Amino acid sequence: MxxxxxxxxxxxxxxxxxxxxxxxxxxxxxxxxxxxxxxxxxxxxxxxxxxxxxxxxxxxxxxxxxxxxxxxxxxxxxxxxxxxxxxxxxxxxxxxxxxxxxxxxxxxxxxxxxxxxxxxTPRKIDVGRINDRVFVNVASGGTVTRITRETDPRAKRLLGGVAYLVAGASRIGELTPSRASFSADGFNWEGQFLAMAIGNGRMAGGGVPLCAEAKVDDGRLDLTLFPQPEADDVLSLLSSLLREPDDNLQGYARRTTFTSLRVEAEEELSLNLDGEPMSASRLDVKVEPGALRFVTGA
CATH class of the missing domain: 3.40.50.10330 (Probable inorganic polyphosphate/atp-NAD kinase; domain 1)
Structure with missing residues (x-):
């Protein structure tokens, strides 16, 4: 039993x-x-x-x-x-x-x-850790994260993932970029970005495959960065994230996989860990391989 x-x-x-x-x-x-x-x-x-x-x-x-x-x-x-x-x-x-x-x-x-x-039958899957906080699915950050965090819960219940696009479009003037440096296994990037996603799992924000190639048991985490686009392209980017992100974001997003990552910013970044908020200006990110026995069915 x-x-x-x-x-x-x-x-x-x-x-x-x-x-x-x-x-x-x-x-x-x-x-x-x-x-x-x-x-x-x-x-x-x-x-x-x-x-x-x-x-x-x-x-x-x-x-x-x-x-x-x-x-x-x-x-x-x-x-x-x-x-x-x-x-x-x-x-x-x-x-x-x-x-x-x-x-x-x-x-x-x-x-x-x-x-x-x-x-x-349970199998071992990875978890991610940012500073002293654990996440199982996706950690996301940037101005877009703050707006989705503040999206009206009633809209979420009525519209599901589309609520995030509606919130982003209605507050497009608040989409100011964050600036940070990212350094991981052979990857270095510094600049302004609207959003970032660190994935153990594949999807966030209402079914958007922000880290489409992520696997929960490969001993690595996936990073997807969305650099600041031209002003006229911001709404198009938000729409693309919900419709066909893989097709529309080719050549725009910056992607890599890693076992450890450091993010440093002058100001605190708003983060969302599986829906749980946190803020920090320096992020030490690592994967903990096989840390969790989870029943996935596959």
Missing amino acids: HRMHLILNGKSSQREDVRAAVERVRGQGTELEVRVTYDAGDAALFARDAVCRETGEQPDVIVAGGGDGTLNQVVAAALSANAATSCAFALLPLGTANDFAAGLDLPVDPYAALALAASG
Whole structure:
């Protein structure tokens, strides 16, 4: 019998499809404990509690039920409390964009996601670390990140990823570039940029493949930089990011892969780690290969 521990974002706790999925998986023989978040730090608190239990009492699988931010909180807290935990992790995607799930083709149907968590074989995947912060999917930064961070949650619910384009277009006058230097394994670049993405996973911003070639188990992270374009091209760039980024951004974006990266800026950069905000003027980025056992289904 599998022991699963579902840390469920309180915003989704009343969804009938989630409740039905929990009961169905329990009926198939899985011991499934559900903890529902209420306060901001609850997901981290529940994760630490799960991985710090006595040997034999820890769950086999910890499932993050929510968006990429919930997954980040669960994984970061668990690894901080017990980096050598034997627990595997899985995702019940209940967010607006579900970028990590989309990048790995994970099921978004609640029953299918929980059934995979109960029966799938975990594999080791990498995590990224920026200074003292962990990310599983993508860390993004620059002015575009600040605007998407401030996008009206109601618009996100109604429009999904398109909300980010609408927000960018409506605040185009605020798209002032950031300036920083980037140095990594054989790669050096310095200049003004509108956005950057550091990917362990492939997608961010509502299904945009910002790091289209990233793989979660290759022992490397992918960097995609978007230098400051000509003023007339800014809106076209935003549109391209949502429509056909691979075709439209060839020759514009700067890309590389690395195991360690240093970013230095005169002013603090606004960052988004799997949906969780941070700011810093110096970033020491590294990959931690195989740091997480995750049920991906492939």
